Amino acid sequence: MPLKLGDEHEQDPKACLACGNVLDRAGEIKQDVATELEGNPPTPDEYTICFNCGHIMAFDEELHFRELTEKEIFEVASNSEIQKMKRMVIKFRDEMSMLKPLANNSNP
Numbered sequence: 264m265p266l267k268l269g270d271e272h273e274q275d276p277k278a279c280l281a282c283g284n285v286l287d288r289a290g291e292i293k294q295d296v297a298t299e300l301e302g303n304p305p306t307p308d309e310y311t312i313c314f315n316c317g318h319i320m321a322f323d324e325e326l327h328f329r330e331l332t333e334k335e336i337f338e339v340a341s342n343s344e345i346q347k348m349k350r351m352v353i354k355f356r357d358e359m360s361m362l363k364p365l366a367n368n369s370n371p
């Protein structure tokens with residue numbers, strides 16, 4: 264089943280574990296289109312991707328970001344849909360940084 268980037272949801276601001284960019288909206292990686300259409304909020308163990316650096320994380324029990332487990336890293340690395348999404352995010356970021364060169368001075 265193809266993975267899709269789900270709807271964005273308001274969430275408490277959380278800093279990306281990789282770049283420290285504060286994300287106040289989560290773009291979820293959904294495996295189930297029906298779930299996506301319902302617009303459910305993030306759930307524990309769901310993957311999420313940082314829109315600033317493309318770092319892939321997961322939500323913990325309290326919906327804070329956590330690093331992936333070794334098993335999840337393997338799963339993500341071998342999932343071409345997630346890798347494609349990561350490239351899309353990085354491309355999007357690059358395009359945004361070209362539009363706003365002064366706004367993007369964080370150092371991943």
Ligand SMILES: [Zn+2]
Nearest residue numbers: 279282313316
């Ligand atoms: Zn990041």
